[in-house]
Amino acid sequence: MLNKFLATGIAAAALVGVAGTAHAGKDLDAIKARGSLTCGVPTGVAGFGLADSQGKWVGLNVDVCRAVAATIIGDAEKVKYVPLTAQQRFTALQSGEVDMLSNNTTETLTRDTALGFDFGAVTYYDGQGFMVNKKLGVKSAKELNGATVCVQPGTTTELNLADYFRANKMTFKPVVIEKVEEVRAAFFSGRCDVYTNDSSALYSTRVANVPSGQSPNDYIVLPEIISKEPLAPVMRHGDNQFVDIVRWTQYAMIEAEEYGITSKNVDEMAKSDNPVIKRILGVTPGMGKALGVDEKWVYNVVKQVGNYGESFERNVGKDSILKIDRGLNNLWTKGGLQYAPPIR
Amino acid sequence: MTDVLPVGERRQLAPPVDDSGVLGWIRKNLFSSWGNGITTVVLIFAVGWILAGFLDWAVLTANFTAASGSECRGYGACWALIREKYRYIFFGSFPYEQHWRPLFAVIAMLAMLVLSADRRMWNWRLLVIWGVGSFVTFLLMFGQIHIPLSLMLTVALILGGAGMSLRKLIAGAGEMNAYRALAAIGLAGLALRIAGVLPGWSLAIAPLDYVETSLWGGIPVTIILATYGLAFAFPYGVLLALGRRSNLPLIKGLCVGFIELIRGVPLISLLIMASVMLPLFLPSGTTIDKFLRAQVAVILFAGAYIAEVIRGGLQSLPKGQFEAADAMGLNYMQKTLLIILPQALRVVIPPLINTFIGFFKDTSLVLIIGIFDFLNTANQALVDPNWAGFPGEVYLFAAFVYFVFCYSMSRYSKYLEVELNKGTHR
Numbered sequence: 001m002l003n004k005f006l007a008t009g010i011a012a013a014a015l016v017g018v019a020g021t022a023h024a025g026k027d028l029d030a031i032k033a034r035g036s037l038t039c040g041v042p043t044g045v046a047g048f049g050l051a052d053s054q055g056k057w058v059g060l061n062v063d064v065c066r067a068v069a070a071t072i073i074g075d076a077e078k079v080k081y082v083p084l085t086a087q088q089r090f091t092a093l094q095s096g097e098v099d100m101l102s103n104n105t106t107e108t109l110t111r112d113t114a115l116g117f118d119f120g121a122v123t124y125y126d127g128q129g130f131m132v133n134k135k136l137g138v139k140s141a142k143e144l145n146g147a148t149v150c151v152q153p154g155t156t157t158e159l160n161l162a163d164y165f166r167a168n169k170m171t172f173k174p175v176v177i178e179k180v181e182e183v184r185a186a187f188f189s190g191r192c193d194v195y196t197n198d199s200s201a202l203y204s205t206r207v208a209n210v211p212s213g214q215s216p217n218d219y220i221v222l223p224e225i226i227s228k229e230p231l232a233p234v235m236r237h238g239d240n241q242f243v244d245i246v247r248w249t250q251y252a253m254i255e256a257e258e259y260g261i262t263s264k265n266v267d268e269m270a271k272s273d274n275p276v277i278k279r280i281l282g283v284t285p286g287m288g289k290a291l292g293v294d295e296k297w298v299y300n301v302v303k304q305v306g307n308y309g310e311s312f313e314r315n316v317g318k319d320s321i322l323k324i325d326r327g328l329n330n331l332w333t334k335g336g337l338q339y340a341p342p343i344r
Numbered sequence: 345m346t347d348v349l350p351v352g353e354r355r356q357l358a359p360p361v362d363d364s365g366v367l368g369w370i371r372k373n374l375f376s377s378w379g380n381g382i383t384t385v386v387l388i389f390a391v392g393w394i395l396a397g398f399l400d401w402a403v404l405t406a407n408f409t410a411a412s413g414s415e416c417r418g419y420g421a422c423w424a425l426i427r428e429k430y431r432y433i434f435f436g437s438f439p440y441e442q443h444w445r446p447l448f449a450v451i452a453m454l455a456m457l458v459l460s461a462d463r464r465m466w467n468w469r470l471l472v473i474w475g476v477g478s479f480v481t482f483l484l485m486f487g488q489i490h491i492p493l494s495l496m497l498t499v500a501l502i503l504g505g506a507g508m509s510l511r512k513l514i515a516g517a518g519e520m521n522a523y524r525a526l527a528a529i530g531l532a533g534l535a536l537r538i539a540g541v542l543p544g545w546s547l548a549i550a551p552l553d554y555v556e557t558s559l560w561g562g563i564p565v566t567i568i569l570a571t572y573g574l575a576f577a578f579p580y581g582v583l584l585a586l587g588r589r590s591n592l593p594l595i596k597g598l599c600v601g602f603i604e605l606i607r608g609v610p611l612i613s614l615l616i617m618a619s620v621m622l623p624l625f626l627p628s629g630t631t632i633d634k635f636l637r638a639q640v641a642v643i644l645f646a647g648a649y650i651a652e653v654i655r656g657g658l659q660s661l662p663k664g665q666f667e668a669a670d671a672m673g674l675n676y677m678q679k680t681l682l683i684i685l686p687q688a689l690r691v692v693i694p695p696l697i698n699t700f701i702g703f704f705k706d707t708s709l710v711l712i713i714g715i716f717d718f719l720n721t722a723n724q725a726l727v728d729p730n731w732a733g734f735p736g737e738v739y740l741f742a743a744f745v746y747f748v749f750c751y752s753m754s755r756y757s758k759y760l761e762v763e764l765n766k767g768t769h770r
Contacts, residue, residue: 043711043714043724044723044724044727045727046727046728046729046732047729050724050727050728051436051437051716051724052728053428053429053431053432053728054431054432055432055435055436055437055439055440055559056437056440057437080556080558081437081558081559082558082634082714083558083714083716084714085712085713085714087616087620088620088713088714091620091621091623091624092623094623095623095624095631096631097623097631097634204732207729207732207733208726208729208732208733209732209733210733213417213418320729321414321729322729
């Protein structure tokens with residue numbers, strides 16, 4: 001009897017879950033009617049999404065929310081931030097509590113399909129990296145043969161580490177510690193030569209957790225990235241126009257960087273004779289209409305949020321305390337992966 | 345007696361050791377024997393050493409004025425971090441220029457709590473205090489309150505109905521008619537509203553900008569969750585405890601089932617159910633405010649625990665009390681309200697306050713579901729890369745604030761015990 005009851009309950013839950021994913025394509029209309037974008041952000045990740053001393057949300061992921069609001073509403077401040085933990089984020093999106101997630105979520109096939117989501121363009125190419133003490137004099141992960149490596153157990157991090165060393169015919173001594181604080185402490189106290197984690201986490205660890213008496217500059221993050229963690233915004237299936245807008249807003253920020261349009265010079269750039277820039281900034285109309293937003297959408301985004309490079313450097317790059325190298329996140333013209341299809 | 349000394353040879357006795365005054369007290373309590381003396385000296389040195397180290401870190405070499413975390417390195421405690429972040433830690437993401445609103449909301453809630461701690465207020469005044477206090481608090485926090493017509497009608501119906509049934513025997517004709525009229529207005533209005541005759545009108549009190557609950561944070565969130573969690577859980581817990589002792593099998597079964605179910609799972613799982621599972625069961629597009637969901641979860645959970653504490657009090661009463669009340673011809677309501685509960689609650693004050701203190705701190709578990717209570721905003725202050733790396737200072741600060749609240753609660757419990765047990769003192 002009880003079992004039957006339970007089974008019915010689970011079936012009902014599954015049905016409702018499915019119904020929740022098949023959403024009517026009204027997200028964009030709802031945002032416009034509300035006059036604000038509801039954006040799921042992480043509950044505090046340095047550089048990517050956190051509340052500053054005045055309680056204002058800042059970060060690379062937060063800038064995506066702001067840019068989308070600038071595109072749709074014309075005002076980057078019209079965002080309602082909903083901080084979500086890793087467990088909550090997908091149900092919050094499925095149930096319609098938020099319009100989109102910009103939440104350090106890695107894009108994978110199952111999330112894109114089985115969970116009923118669509119991903120935007122990649123905000124940040126993250127991946128597993130290595131951090132070492134400068135005193136070791138190591139410049140590349142290929143020189144780490146025989147090193148002791150601090151790593152957390154049971155994560156893909158641990159598996160990637162073993163694969164990488166095996167593939168490069170090197171040996172290592174793992175120091176496996178469950179708690180992240182203790183791993184860091186072990187590394188900074190010199191118990192291991194190398195600490196491995198997602199590179200964005202390595203950079204923030206370097207700044208935030210270095211013990212007093214040492215400086216963040218005593219440590220370097222090696223250039224090799226051994227796993228793929230593309231972080232991208234997430235939207236529900238169902239409103240393709242909204243998904244398009246999010247993706248093209250991100251592309252527009254990359255295009256703006258490529259053509260040298262910044263928040264400072266955007267007004268002069270609008271007077272440019274270059275037909276591409278004229279098209280991007282809506283001086284030659286058409287793009288906004290095609291996307292279903294205001295013709296000055298890119299102008300608004302760049303003016304209020306900045307281009308991708310500005311956003312990157314301000315939040316995580318050289319203008320921030322994290323000092324993350326552009327690396328994979330550089331423009332394709334400069335050896336990185338950030339490549340936007342043309343706006344035409 | 346037998347030890348009689350020869351005349352003229354009085355033995356000189358040493359004067360008795362002086363055990364009065366400060367020196368005497370020290371001698372008696374700290375240096376009464378060699379062993380005690382050594383222990384005292386060792387402990388004084390140990391405490392002095394630890395205290396000196398702490399003072400050196402917390403005061404002498406501490407940095408109070410640094411402009412960023414990197415300037416703080418190399419010093420003792422970085423209190424500049426608290427100086428930079430205290431407004432965020434206290435009020436979270438509430439719009440910065442409007443921080444006076446949560447500040448006054450907290451003051452309103454504390455005033456409400458302090459006033460209701462006074463025994464002289466334990467009558468109709470309590471309702472007024474809580475009504476006004478809650479209204480001010482939520483008006484300040486939300487900025488705007490919309491009271492829908494149907495809610496007003498429901499309240500009228502409940503008030504009228506409660507008045508009619510509770511004051512049936514004692515109220516005069518005029519008062520009774522007032523209750524009847526109130527209930528009738530409520531009932532008729534609701535019926536018309538459901539039928540669609542009355543419009544969905546609502547009373548808007550909107551002096552300030554609206555601030556949604558996702559922006560609330562810090563100390564007001566902790567106090568609201570704890571205060572209203574316990575304020576609703578207490579009567580609910582009393583009902584559950586009474587229900588558990590009921591003779592009616594259905595009521596008893598429901599109460600036992602609820603209490604055991606809720607007590608059998610951790611609060612975290614209840615919070616996660618409320619925040620992750622519940623939205624999946626609702627039709628898409630409808631969302632219940634996350635803060636409200638957490639608040640309800642806290643109420644349900646605290647209710648189950650309070651019920652068990654109160655049941656302990658009920659069971660401690662001798663059977664004669666129940667029988668005497670029955671013999672007096674009191675009905676169930678009168679017996680419970682006038683004889684049983686006053687005695688039972690007095691017995692359980694220490695465990696009850698213990699539960700309250702526990703729940704005040706347990707509210708910080710809402711950080712699991714991304715609500716920014718006081719502890720979570722303190723955590724957030726640590727994430728800021730410009731100021732990261734000083735967890736000790738932030739957690740000490742948070743611990744200090746929690747201690748102030750919990751210690752005042754425990755002092756109040758002491759006062760209540762004395763106050764309510766005056767009758768039994770000899």
